[in-house]
Amino acid sequence: MTKRYISIMALALGLLLGAATAVADEGPELPSAGTNIRDTASLQRGAHLFFNYCVGCHSLKYMRYERIADDLGLTEDDVMKNFNFTGAKFGDPVISHMPPDDAPKFFGKAPPDLSLEVSAKGADWVFAYLNSFYLDPKSPIGWNNTILPNAAMPFPLWELQGEQVPVMKQVKPGEDPQIEKLTLAHPGKLTPEQYQQAARDVTNFLDYVSEPAALQRRHYGIWVVLFLLGFTFLAYLLKKEYWKDVH
Numbered sequence: 001m002t003k004r005y006i007s008i009m010a011l012a013l014g015l016l017l018g019a020a021t022a023v024a025d026e027g028p029e030l031p032s033a034g035t036n037i038r039d040t041a042s043l044q045r046g047a048h049l050f051f052n053y054c055v056g057c058h059s060l061k062y063m064r065y066e067r068i069a070d071d072l073g074l075t076e077d078d079v080m081k082n083f084n085f086t087g088a089k090f091g092d093p094v095i096s097h098m099p100p101d102d103a104p105k106f107f108g109k110a111p112p113d114l115s116l117e118v119s120a121k122g123a124d125w126v127f128a129y130l131n132s133f134y135l136d137p138k139s140p141i142g143w144n145n146t147i148l149p150n151a152a153m154p155f156p157l158w159e160l161q162g163e164q165v166p167v168m169k170q171v172k173p174g175e176d177p178q179i180e181k182l183t184l185a186h187p188g189k190l191t192p193e194q195y196q197q198a199a200r201d202v203t204n205f206l207d208y209v210s211e212p213a214a215l216q217r218r219h220y221g222i223w224v225v226l227f228l229l230g231f232t233f234l235a236y237l238l239k240k241e242y243w244k245d246v247h
Helices: 002-024 040-053 065-072 076-082 103-107 117-121 123-130 192-210 213-243
Strands: 060-064 133-135 143-145 162-168 179-187
Touching: 040 065, 040 192, 060 065, 060 192, 065 076, 117 123, 117 192, 123 192, 133 179
Parallel strands: 133 162
Antiparallel strands: 133 143, 162 179
16 A cells, blocks of 8 residues: 555655646746736727737737727727728728738748737737747747747837847857847837836727726626625525524
8 A cells, every 4th residue: 555655655746747848848937917808998008008009910800990999998999990900890890001911921921810929829928929039040030039030010009119130148169049139229109118018008908908898897706706795695694583482
């Protein structure tokens, strides 16, 4: 019995170590995006940035202009004037105005729809991605990214953040060059702090887009908890009433 117990414990320890190794191999630790979809002002700023810098290539095919207006506290006029650049109707989904036939010519393949980007990769990944573009003269598009190397995408927010360049690590002869960090060579329109907030706002908006129902679910959750508390109290009183004669 003792040997069997030791074998089970050893197997469990091996599985835990294997899981830890798998997590470690997933890549570098990502900075926290700190998103909060209940921050309506951040969602509005993120939507403004997305529709001015991203929708030219990327669609949100599961999101409608009307839903954005309702959830973000905007009027139909606000949305149609500031977000709709394709002549779509208020109830239509958000589709990029890039002609589908042109996308492969420009990027080699069509840019992905971003409706579920945060659900697929996480808010921290998207936030890190928006902070990890750098100038790369070896790239055919002039840009590269440390989070997604060789991404077939130029940096859409470069005029806001500026232009970053890599600082390389010192490696032994024969080893592949490695990037130690990125440094800002040419500042953009925003300060580094302001750009961090802008990247966070865009990520927050995409976080909301990935699951719009989360806004309502969290709102209803408060009332559900209050109902359960009230029901529990009534059940307690009923229990006391039924059992008072038993004792």
